[in-house]
Amino acid sequence: MLTKMCLIMNKFDSVRLRKIPFLKRITILLFFMSLTINAQIDRIEPPFWFAGMHNPELQIMFYGKDIAQYQVTAANSIAITDIKKTENPNYLFVTINTKNLPAASIDFIFKKNNKVGFTQKYILKQRREKSAQRKGFDASDMMYLIMPDRFANGNPKNDSSNDTQEKADRSVAGGRHGGDIQGIINNIDYISSLGATTVWSTPLCEDNDKAFSYHTYAQSDVYKIDPRYGTNEDYKRLASELHKKDMKLVMDYVTNHWGIEHWMMKDLPTRDWIHQFENFTQTNHKRSTISDTNASKIDTDICLDGWFVSSMPDLNQKNPLVLNYLKQNAIWWIEYADLDGFRVDTYNYADPEGVTAWTKSITDEYPNFNIVGEIWMHNQAQMAYWQKDSKVGAIQNFNSQLPSVMDFTLHDAIGTIFNEDDGSWDKGMVKVYDNFSNDFLYPNPDNILVFAENHDTNRINEVYKNDFKKYQMTMALIATVRGIPQLYYGSEIGMSGDKDKGDADIRQDFPGGWKGDENNAFIKEGRTPGQNQYFNFTSKLFNWRKTNEAIHFGKMTHYIPENNVYVYFRYTDKKTVMVVINNSKEDHTIKTNRFQENIKTSKMGKDVLTDNSFDLASEISLEGKSVLILELEK
Incomplete structure (x- = not known):
């Protein structure tokens, strides 16, 4: 009270x-x-909705002490199509049909013993013009991944909150450090200067864990931005500021689990809202059991129903109320914040039928929206199984409806290849060649997220001990192959981090994001010479990429590596780009006649990194551990 x-x-x-x-x-x-x-209503979710949605059915959850004792009607003859009561009397799930309803308020009337107890207004808001036609990210974009708590502290006043348990303390490696949405907004121009067109932030909804809440994957309220990051309005403002710069915002969404501190965990709507076991049961992480025709049922069940960790209750997407809640929550955020895409955490840990229905509900509302799922597997067939319209999945009559997956097999290769100086049968650049030789498995290879690292892996500059040449080869590779490149914050200034030392080491604070930092890497004058070397290369590479349609959606032809030198072409009818990566320590000269089918009548190639021109008539020489990106000229 x-x-x-x-x-x-x-x-x-x-x-x-x-x-x-x-x-x-x-x-x-x-x-x-x-x-x-x-x-007697403590919560209404969704808190409001939108008129004119493709799916007119809206399930509203009313929560309050003994709310189920009331009979519910809607004023003005608005049709209530379903009312669900559960074993918990504190919940009512009321479904209405919003077809042809204008943007206006709806009065719900709650009666008890045929007497009106109270009324509750519910708002249908007007959608943005052409909201349903919004265009998601694609291969013309470069995605910049941020962990907001570690990026920049734009508003020190919200570092801690009365509503959340963990307080800010930068001296604690795995604690809250104070980065926030305002910090991202303040540095949009910096992100844009890198050639990035899309921002993917790890989750921003409230995570009220007592410790390690900074990663925000154990969410405690999925309709509320964590107050230590800002407000819902701040998040909407972030999208708006990005759109002013022709940039996009991708939300990190979690369908598989919530946090143990989620408000519902203290008063579950139904016992089977989450998966429960007699004793704590963790997932076995064997997602291959889902498509494995030889897998045992118990192994498959534990994979899908086991908890990710003890602080992350596993959601039961087979429960229609849960599934509908997740569908509407995702669509609400797209509509409310004006989002351009989702990256979905632990995508294939959730029930396959449930997460497929969740995905389709979004793409039915927004046909041009893009969703990339974290399919962390190490086999192309198992990853391709999860991309929409996969022929691999079709073998088992399965279609995930998921537009995009993350290329973890390429990531696996990138994590070793540039330390393998002698390219043999299965070492060095052959690994990359073999990765792309399996592209026939994917229904849409252009719509795959390619990356060298992310917030869960070793930093690439740690893997390669800040060897700048190896960084150049790595970034040139992900910038020029098929798919959507993703850059992890800080790598562009040489930041490193060792996962073996703990997650905090790969999620360090960006220098200059906090008042009093020794240097400010957000500006040229604040960066060290070494940081500027990394930044200048990265910026030039990805800003060039923004302009080249052959890299975005062109075809790819590659050639079997020789002497650890890998050559491939990206091309359209109008443009051709030739990429040469010499992963050997030795200088090499390659004969151009081998590549004539792609060089065709071109006489010269201009290196986009150095602006040097190369005669394509007979041979090309390049230094050891180096890369050329040649735009071919007639």
């Missing part, structure tokens, strides 16, 4: 009625309190 009183007082003050005489103010306050207490 005290909390409600405070909220009402805040609202009362916000409407500027402070000048009303004190006793009259108290009378008004008590009146509003009586409405709130009698209403």
Whole structure:
């Protein structure tokens, strides 16, 4: 009651009625309190909805003490198509048909013993113009991955919150450090200067864990931005500021689990809202069991139903109420914040039929929206199984509806190849060649996320001990092959980190993101010479990529590596790019006649990194551990 009183007082003050005489103010306050207490509604989710959606069915969850004892109707003859009560009397799930309903308020009437107990307004808002036609990210984009707590502290006033348990303390490696949404907004120009067109932030919804809450994958309220990052309005503003720069925002969404501190965990709507076992059961992580025709049922069940960790309860997508809740939550965020895409965490840990239905519900509403799933597997067939319209999945009559997957097999190769100086049968650049030789498995190779690292892996500069030449080869590779390149924050200034030392080491604070930092790597003058070397190369590479349609959607032809030198072409009818990666320590000269089918009548090639020109008539020479990206000229 005290909390409600405070909220009402805040609202009362916000409407500027402070000048009303004190006793009259108290009378008004008590009146509003009586409405709130009698209403018995603590939460409504979704908190509001939108008129004119493709799917007119809307399931509204009302939560409050013994709310299920009421009968519910809607004013103005609005059709309630279903009312679900569960074993928990504190929940009511009310479904209405919004077809042809205008943007307006709906009055729900709650009766008990045929007497009106209270009414509750629910708002249908107007959608943005052409909202359904929004265009997601694609192969013309470069995605910049940020861990917001570690990127920049734009608003020190929200470093800690009264509503959340863990307080900010930069001296704790795995604690909250204070980075926030305002920090991202403040540095949009920096991100853009790298050639990035899309921002993927790890989750921003509230995570009220007592410790290690900074990663925010154990969410405690999926309709609320964590107050230590900002507000829902701040998140919407981030999308708006990015759109002003012709950039996009991708939300990191989690369908598989919530956090143990999620408010529902203290009062579950149904016992089977989450997967429960007699004793704690962790997933076996063997996602291959899903497609394995020889897998045992118990192994498959534990893979899908076991908890990721003890602090992350596993959601039961087979429960229709859960699945509908997740569908609507995702669509609400797209519509509310004006999002351009999702990256879905632990995608294939969730029930396959459930997560497929979740995905399709989104792409039915937004046909041009893109969703990339974390399919962390080490076999192309098992990854391709999960991409929409996969022929591999079709063998088992399965179609995930998932537009994009992450290329973890390429990531695996990148993690070793540039330390393998002697390319033999299965070493060095042959690994990359073999990766792309399996592209026939994917229904859409252009719509695959390619990356050298992310927030869960060793940093690439750690793997290669800050060898700048190896960094150049790595970035040139992911910038020029098929798919959508992703860059992890800080690598562009040489940041390294060893996962064996703990996750915090690969998620360090970006220098300059906090007042008092020794240097500010967000600006040229604040970067060290070494940081500028990394930054200048990265910026030039990816800004060039933005301009080249052959790299975006062109075809690819590659040639079997010889002497650890890998040559491939990206081309359209109008443009051709030739990439040569010499992964040997030795200088090499390659004869160009071998590549004539792609060089055709071109006489010269201009290196986009150095602006040097190369005669293609007979041979090309390049240094050991180096790369050429040649735009061919007639």
